[in-house]
Amino acid sequence: MTKVINLIVSPIALSAVLMGTTLWLILVWVPTETNQGAVQRILYLHVPIAWGAMMGIIVVSAGSFLYLWKKNEIWDRLAVASAEVGVVFGGLALLTGMIWAKPVWAVWWTGEAKLTTTLILFFIYVAYLMFRAYFPPGTQRQRLAAIIAIIGAIDTPIIYFAANLWSQAHPPLITGPAADSESSLGTSLGVVLLASTISFTLLFILLVKMRYEIRKSEDEIKHFKRNHQLDSAVLNNISQARGTS
Amino acid sequence: MKIFNYGLALLIVCVGLVAHDLPSLVLAQSNPLVNGIVVGIETNDNEQLITFVVSDSTGTLTTFKVSDSTKYGLENQAGDRWVTSHKDGSEEAARRLSEHQERFVPITVSYSEATEDSGQITGIATSVVDREQGKLETNLGYIFAVFAITWILFFAYVFYMGRKQKVVQYEITQIKASLQ
Amino acid sequence: MRESLAVIWAIGRKDLLLETRNKDVIVAISVFALLVLMIFTFAIDINQVNAKLTGPGILWASIAFAGVTGLNRAFALELEGNTLEALMLAPISRDLIYAGKMLGNFLFITAAQIIVIPIFAVLFNLAVLRWEMLVVSLLTTIGFSAIGTLFAAMTIRVRAREVMLPLLFLPVVTPLIMAAVESTSHVVNDSSWPEIYQWIQLAIAFDIAFIVISAFIFQQILED
Numbered sequence: 329m330t331k332v333i334n335l336i337v338s339p340i341a342l343s344a345v346l347m348g349t350t351l352w353l354i355l356v357w358v359p360t361e362t363n364q365g366a367v368q369r370i371l372y373l374h375v376p377i378a379w380g381a382m383m384g385i386i387v388v389s390a391g392s393f394l395y396l397w398k399k400n401e402i403w404d405r406l407a408v409a410s411a412e413v414g415v416v417f418g419g420l421a422l423l424t425g426m427i428w429a430k431p432v433w434a435v436w437w438t439g440e441a442k443l444t445t446t447l448i449l450f451f452i453y454v455a456y457l458m459f460r461a462y463f464p465p466g467t468q469r470q471r472l473a474a475i476i477a478i479i480g481a482i483d484t485p486i487i488y489f490a491a492n493l494w495s496q497a498h499p500p501l502i503t504g505p506a507a508d509s510e511s512s513l514g515t516s517l518g519v520v521l522l523a524s525t526i527s528f529t530l531l532f533i534l535l536v537k538m539r540y541e542i543r544k545s546e547d548e549i550k551h552f553k554r555n556h557q558l559d560s561a562v563l564n565n566i567s568q569a570r571g572t573s
Numbered sequence: 574m575k576i577f578n579y580g581l582a583l584l585i586v587c588v589g590l591v592a593h594d595l596p597s598l599v600l601a602q603s604n605p606l607v608n609g610i611v612v613g614i615e616t617n618d619n620e621q622l623i624t625f626v627v628s629d630s631t632g633t634l635t636t637f638k639v640s641d642s643t644k645y646g647l648e649n650q651a652g653d654r655w656v657t658s659h660k661d662g663s664e665e666a667a668r669r670l671s672e673h674q675e676r677f678v679p680i681t682v683s684y685s686e687a688t689e690d691s692g693q694i695t696g697i698a699t700s701v702v703d704r705e706q707g708k709l710e711t712n713l714g715y716i717f718a719v720f721a722i723t724w725i726l727f728f729a730y731v732f733y734m735g736r737k738q739k740v741v742q743y744e745i746t747q748i749k750a751s752l753q
Numbered sequence: 754m755r756e757s758l759a760v761i762w763a764i765g766r767k768d769l770l771l772e773t774r775n776k777d778v779i780v781a782i783s784v785f786a787l788l789v790l791m792i793f794t795f796a797i798d799i800n801q802v803n804a805k806l807t808g809p810g811i812l813w814a815s816i817a818f819a820g821v822t823g824l825n826r827a828f829a830l831e832l833e834g835n836t837l838e839a840l841m842l843a844p845i846s847r848d849l850i851y852a853g854k855m856l857g858n859f860l861f862i863t864a865a866q867i868i869v870i871p872i873f874a875v876l877f878n879l880a881v882l883r884w885e886m887l888v889v890s891l892l893t894t895i896g897f898s899a900i901g902t903l904f905a906a907m908t909i910r911v912r913a914r915e916v917m918l919p920l921l922f923l924p925v926v927t928p929l930i931m932a933a934v935e936s937t938s939h940v941v942n943d944s945s946w947p948e949i950y951q952w953i954q955l956a957i958a959f960d961i962a963f964i965v966i967s968a969f970i971f972q973q974i975l976e977d
Contacts, residue, residue: 367715369716396973420727423722455921479903479925486958493935531727546737
């Protein structure tokens with residue numbers, strides 16, 4: 329019984345309920361926007377996901393900065409967890425944006441400033457994760473990764489400024505109904521967008537938390553192994569199991 | 574695993590909603606709508622649009638006034654879509670609408686503040702767009718693609734974490750066993 | 754101040770001396786860039802109309818790619834001779850080592866550009882040899898070498914260094930490449946100075962931001 333209660337009040341269940349409600353709001357409750365038609369519903373997913381990607385960048389750079397300052401592994405774990413989740417959100421934001429743009433702007437991709445910035449940042453944080461994968465483990469890896477994350481964060485406003493200037497010099501060829509036309513929905517759009525943003529923020533936090541905890545266990549296992557010289561036989565077992573799994 | 578409970582719940586809700594309410598997804602509308610062709614246009618001396626009359630499939634005439642906040646999304650013969658509000662393009666709106674009148678292109682008008690006077694309906698148009706019906710199916714395909722990709726990617730990521738978790742769990746049991 | 758400059762110059766001169774002996778880096782950068790240019794002249798049928806449209810982009814893409822190759826080579830030389838460790842043992846501050854290495858890389862890329870840009874002008878039949886171009890290429894090279902030196906030092910111990918350096922370097926310098934391409938295309942189109950200047954401003958902001966940050970951060974990179 330307590331198990332059931334625990335499940336009901338757990339953040340995961342809360343997130344599931346919120347996400348379900350959001351989907352109901354997006355797919356059923358909110359009326360169809362008249363200018364863009366049914367595709368406008370994509371934005372209720374796209375905008376919160378893009379927001380999640382942005383949160384990812386903020387958390388990575390904050391975590392990296394705190395790691396360089398305090399040298400506490402907690403911040404490094406937080407940074408790498410939110411970088412991973414942020415890359416997932418960022419990739420999704422790009423994909424959903426492209427699918428929305430095709431019917432509305434009549435092109436999959438255009439040189440618009442926000443698009444360019446998102447794409448470049450996506451690549452920077454993919455490089456961040458690859459760097460972590462390639463670099464030999466140790467505090468130096470964590471330090472250098474933190475530096476890359478901070479450079480990415482500092483680069484963000486410059487990229488946005490450049491992309492903006494660039495798109496002014498090369499006006500995007502948009503032939504569909506432009507996105508900047510006002511919506512016919514008014515408040516109901518705001519309600520759904522708010523609900524959706526809350527749900528996706530919660531999902532983001534949950535995913536980061538899960539990733540963080542896995543990371544923590546991995547680190548603890550590593551520390552433990554270093555402190556207790558384990559049987560080579562056991563270590564062999566583990567590495568074999570890893571090889572087959 | 575907890576993550577999968579969450580995913581399962583989400584999936585069931587998704588499938589249920591989409592299966593149950595797909596028709597209303599297409600039909601839900603905010604303001605009253607009229608579909609039809611333009612049969613009359615009135616402009617002022619500066620060739621700015623003031624009112625227009627739309628005839629629907631039953632032949633009912635509806636007169637629409639326009640206000641500064643009226644929005645247009647009208648295509649020309651080449652298919653280029655022109656989107657703006659009345660404030661910024663009242664002359665172009667008149668031009669585009671009369672072109673639609675000549676070509677008998679159906680439009681969709683959403684309106685508010687409708688009044689009925691001896692069978693004549695008059696309303697203030699909030700948006701005037703090309704009739705969307707023909708594109709609806711492809712549009713639904715786009716929505717389906719977005720939802721499918723979003724959830725597939727999220728689940729793939731959760732699956733990836735689940736695998737990592739398994740490795741961690743296995744190592745912990747190994748360590749525990751070796752300690753005993 | 755004078756002492757610091759002397760240290761920076763000493764490190765830069767060391768790289769230059771090494772370069773005059775084996776000519777590894779400058780040759781690598783210029784030949785690579787010229788090859789990219791040559792492939793593009795076949796890939797795109799260059800004529801008077803599209804040369805102005807595509808030329809600036811191709812030029813800076815080739816220099817960016819070639820620059821990465823050169824940076825890889827420059828730090829590979831340090832690694833082979835274990836000279837970076839020796840440099841770190843010297844009683845000089847780390848930001849001076851950074852500035853010295855950056856000076857060396859700056860000189861390499863500049864030397865390569867002196868070879869590449871005139872040949873580009875001939876191949877694409879564009880009048881790029883104007884004084885504005887000098888400003889553009891100087892600012893871009895400063896930015897390239899500032900970021901490049903930083904990332905090259907970071908990736909020195911990475912398993913797949915040759916892959917990792919461009920993956921880090923290229924997205925970060927994208928705004929600089931945009932600025933270089935746009936101002937070069939203003940140059941070939943004979944635009945007035947104010948039009949070029951807005952892009953020059955961007956390049957200056959980029960350079961200043963990253964030189965300052967890199968000087969601070971380099972300490973952290975070489976720490977063990």
